[in-house]
Amino acid sequence: MEFLVVAAASLMQGVCNNLSPDYTPGFIHSLCNRGDIATDLGAHLSSGANIWVLGSSNFDIATTRWSALDAPNISIVVEVATEDDVKYANPNNLPFLAYSGGHGAIETLSGVENGIQIWLNQLDSVSISEDSQMATFGGGVKSKHVTDALWAAGKQTVTGGCECTSLLGPGLGGGHGFLQGWHGLISDQFVSLNMVLANGSQITVDQDSELWWAVKGAGHNFGIVTSVTSKIYDVPEDGLWSYKSYFFTHDKVEELYDAINRYLLKGGKQPVDLINYSFFFNYPDVDPTHPLIAFFILRQGVEAIEEKYAAPFDKLGPVLSMSDKGTYNDLPMWTSNAEDSPPCQKSGLANVCFPVDLQTYNPTTQRLAFDTFSNFTQKYPAFNNSLFLFEGYSLQGVQTIDDESTAFAHREANLLVAPLIIYQPTDKERDAQGVAFGEKLRQIVFQGSGQDEMFSYVNYAFGNEGPEAWYGYEPWRLERLRSLKAKYDPNGRFNFYAPFY
CATH class of the missing domain: 3.30.43.10 (Uridine Diphospho-n-acetylenolpyruvylglucosamine Reductase, domain 2)
Incomplete structure (x- = not known):
């Protein structure tokens, strides 16, 4: 040193x-x-x-x-x-x-x-407790390290779906993940955490601490977490997962999202062991004039996606369909979120999201969103690597937690939707063009939802949504956060990630 x-x-x-x-x-x-x-x-x-x-x-x-x-x-x-x-x-x-x-x-x-x-790069430890019910993770540990280390011990826990993100970055904002249908969000697994406050003092936060409520959903605003102890779970006996993926052309938009509503989401009753995931993307080798739609069904505990789930989508006539079986560790690879996948690379691009939570798909709105995405990326090729993401995780584990018991306020949302605008930044004009494009797409799906209030997942936030969209519209939520902020960070040293002042 x-x-x-x-x-x-x-x-x-x-x-x-x-x-x-x-x-x-x-x-x-x-x-x-x-x-x-x-x-x-x-x-x-x-x-x-x-x-x-x-x-x-x-x-x-x-x-x-x-x-x-x-x-x-x-x-x-x-x-x-x-x-x-x-x-x-x-x-x-x-x-x-x-x-x-x-x-x-x-x-x-x-x-x-x-x-x-x-x-926090070196704080990447994983230590499993003697009773194998909990594990302590360093504050900088990545999701892949968590998954691999636990898997070797026959264990697993909720992590984000992307291997290269940290555990705690998403976790302090709630943290969606593939296992949330069984166990809840990443933050719902917390047992205790060690945190350094703005004044340099080190504290342990647990269920007996007044900060406990705040760190599970708004934790970025209160301190630096140096380690966390979380609940872990036995891997099911065979650890089996399967998937089926489809690639659809532009003429299938309405039928596809109507089928997702009817056969998978089922009015908020999607099976706990099933996940749906889709995105719009450009692939000129197949269609040089329109984007395609990639759609995945992921399911735990079966050798292959059953006919009752696959048949409605097979009938739509995809241009390509693939399937395989494996384990939980294969999900990031299947969904293009592995360490060596494009979303994990730091290549100097702008990558900005405009998230909005939805309850169901409006097929007519999906058509408008698709056409807007298509027309813009065709007209402005600088943006043709952009994606429009639609994540449909199961909610049973998330909704077993009282929504007033944590700062994460959006437990009822069936769908996590986000245009991801990707481009090579060159000047302020291009930046403004990209922001306007992303915001337009977001407003299309929000306005088509019939919802009065826009909820935006804080870990995907662009930054202009505001604290109510991130942390909830009930006045008591922001009042409580601001009261705790005044006590634990009175000088606003942690005001750089989705602040609520």
Whole structure:
């Protein structure tokens, strides 16, 4: 650690000694005027910690995010090695941001200027309790590591569907996942968590803590979670899952989503062991003038998707259909969310979502949304890698939890819907064009839903939805969050991810 601190300090001093009198970015002046931050930090951190400053070898690796739009401005990265390191990683009242998977794409993150990134990369431990009923996970552990480590012990728990995201990034905002029909959200599995508050104090939060309600749905606003203990479950005897996928052309939109309503969603009665998942996407090799629709049925405990579920979709005449069986660990690969899949790559693209929760599909609205998506991506090829996602998880486990018992307020929603606008950012005009496109698609499906209030999953949020859409429209919810915020983060140090001030 001493060598790293000296090297970082030397690099920073070299930058400070060579400031241009005519023009130097303001954040560099700010760093130099605040003294040798790297040295100050290094005096407190453990031997396994690292400090990366602008220009050092791992700085770019550490700060690259999944979405390049509205990324935070980071000047120093502190790669912590122990839970204690986290409390020292915020000197001089600089803005700071905890980083695990780097998939948060909300525009409010751009409020971090000249900030310190607290990189939780090394806090990736998985430890199963002696009775095998719980496991403790480091604050930076990724979903794939959780799944693989538990699977080796014959266990599983709720994680997000994407292997490269962290466990706690989604979990602090509720956390949807493939197993939620049985067990509830990621946050519903929490037993306790260790958290560092804005003042540097370390606390344990559990069911006896007044913060317990808040961290399960709005946890990004209260502290940095360094570890969490969660419930885990036995893998079913055979661990078997199966899937059937379909690819439909543009003329099948209404029939497809009507069939999903009738045969799968069933008015909110989708079977606990069944998931439906679809998206619009462009694939010119099959249809150069219109997008296609990919549709998946995922089911636990069967060798193949049964006729009663598959037949209505077989009859629609897909251009391609595939099926297979495997285990829970295969789901990310089947749905293109594995570590080596495109959604897990950090390639300098803007990736921004515009989420809205729905109860059911309006086939007429789905047609309008599809045509709007098609016309825009055909007219503006810069956006033709965009997707329109429709996730239909089972809800039984989610709805066994009293909706007033957690800050996550949207337990009744059958469908998680989100245009994902993907493009190479070039200028503000293109950014504005992409935002307008995503918002238009969202408003189409929302207005066609007949719902009075728009609910937006906070982990997918673009940032303009507002706290009621993220945390609930009942006045008491925001009142309670703001009261806790005033007590535990009175200076608003954790105001960069979906704040509710």
